[in-house]
Amino acid sequence: MSTRKKVVLITGANGGIGQAVVDLFLNNGWQVIGIDRCQEDVKQQKGFLFIKADISDPDQVEKIFTETKQFNQVLDAVINNAAIQISKPILETSVEEWDLTMASNLRSVFLGAKFAHPFLQAAGGGAIVNVSSVHAIVTSANIAAYAASKGGLLALTRAMAIEFAPDNIRVNAVLPGAVDTPMLRKSMARGQFGESSVQIRLDNLANKTVNGRVGTPLEIAQSIFFLADNTQSSFMTGQALVVDGGATARLSTE
Numbered sequence: 001m002s003t004r005k006k007v008v009l010i011t012g013a014n015g016g017i018g019q020a021v022v023d024l025f026l027n028n029g030w031q032v033i034g035i036d037r038c039q040e041d042v043k044q045q046k047g048f049l050f051i052k053a054d055i056s057d058p059d060q061v062e063k064i065f066t067e068t069k070q071f072n073q074v075l076d077a078v079i080n081n082a083a084i085q086i087s088k089p090i091l092e093t094s095v096e097e098w099d100l101t102m103a104s105n106l107r108s109v110f111l112g113a114k115f116a117h118p119f120l121q122a123a124g125g126g127a128i129v130n131v132s133s134v135h136a137i138v139t140s141a142n143i144a145a146y147a148a149s150k151g152g153l154l155a156l157t158r159a160m161a162i163e164f165a166p167d168n169i170r171v172n173a174v175l176p177g178a179v180d181t182p183m184l185r186k187s188m189a190r191g192q193f194g195e196s197s198v199q200i201r202l203d204n205l206a207n208k209t210v211n212g213r214v215g216t217p218l219e220i221a222q223s224i225f226f227l228a229d230n231t232q233s234s235f236m237t238g239q240a241l242v243v244d245g246g247a248t249a250r251l252s253t254e
Helices: 016-027 058-071 095-122 144-167 182-188 198-207 217-228
Strands: 007-011 031-036 048-052 077-080 126-131 169-176 240-243
Touching: 007 016, 007 095, 016 031, 016 217, 031 058, 048 058, 058 095, 077 095, 077 217, 095 126, 095 144, 095 169, 126 144, 126 217, 144 169, 169 217, 217 240
Parallel strands: 007 031, 007 077, 031 048, 077 126, 126 169, 169 240
Antiparallel strands: none
């Protein structure tokens, strides 16, 4: 009698962390449904379904789960990884930019949970992992919309964990610090960091961590996999796992 392969849905599948997450789950024998609004360099391989969709659009979120049902009737895990980041002072952030950030980073998780719930129930339970950020607990200038969305995601994680516990669905969050991804490098290329090169800026950022370096996408992916895998984290729910090289452990006044 063959054992059913576990199934995971991952948003932001083409991003720096997203690609690492997709590869890690595939390498561990899971079937993967990858969601992204960009379709470049999509892997065509057995056990992997790619759905092009913009999760800031409620209609497209519903479409994701319509297509998911055609692929598989159950989900064992959902990884809410997709996000956008707008780096602007509060006084220069438009209502449209604020709303787009909330729609992409926070509302999409709320809607996704509503649609994913019956799939997770059909599997007998499962896990939701929300990719928040250290900006949910400590932050900096010119990133208020992103920080607010990630802080809201942390509160939503706790609420979902409480409400979904009777259905054997665990909900946790990963809070990555500085990770070497295209999103980080793009933010480092903006003018507010002065005239130094992107690499010098990354090196300066690395020096602010206890470990003395920025993280890799694989390191975040492994943390996500740990929280998604019921054999490793079955007694964890409603928690925020900070993965930041110790950056938030050290006083800024040191």
